[in-house]
Amino acid sequence: MSKPTLKPVPKSERPSPEAAMDAVRTLIAWAGDDPDREGLRDTPKRVINAYREWFRGYDVDPAEELxxxxxxxxxxxxxxxxxxxxxxxxxxxxxAPFLGRAYVAYLPTEKVVGISKLVKVVEAFAKRLQTQETMTAQIADAIEDALKPRGVAVMVDAVHQCMSTRGVHHPDVSTITTQFTGEFKTNPALQDRFLRVIGK
Ligand SMILES: [Zn+2]
Known part of the structure; x- marks a missing residue:
């Protein structure tokens, strides 16, 4: 499998806030509502502020965190x-949002990293437009590259609202993705231990 590459668009090349708010207005009108009615008047501004929060991962460099x-x-x-x-x-x-939990493990060689940094790496990749598969691989790769550990294990268990609120409408289906590297990949007993400890 080829390594997922993802280079955030530099801030200087992104559209202006005004252009982004216009796009939101267009979507509101396209859905069938009036973007100028009172209740919706400030919505474009709120949406772009929400986007800043939801997609703040584009401005975080996971390698730097680690x-x-x-x-x-x-x-x-x-x-x-x-x-x-x-x-x-x-x-x-x-x-559409997908919400869940990530489980991350690594087998250190001589280098360890602050635990909060691993959470930040998960966040850096989660707060972008993603597929769960890509995100799982990216988290494992970033830890692998930075720490050169004996192995990395990542599991993500999430519910996708694009499946629960539209399309097939299955609210209870959760998707599990795993990525193992190094000794986690070659040693099934280690994988089992990881899964047991995280309760999966
Ligand atoms: Zn989707």
């Missing part, structure tokens, strides 16, 4: 596992 590592771990060489990291993302096919 660049500060610690080497003094007193010989700790077992898995580091983070469970139940909230994932709030948007599918790139419908710009």
């Amino acid at each position: 660049s500060r590592t610690f080497e003094d771990v007193s010989g700790y060489d077992d898995m580091v596992i983070l469970r139940e990291i909230d994932v709030e993302s948007h599918c790139e096919h419908h710009i």
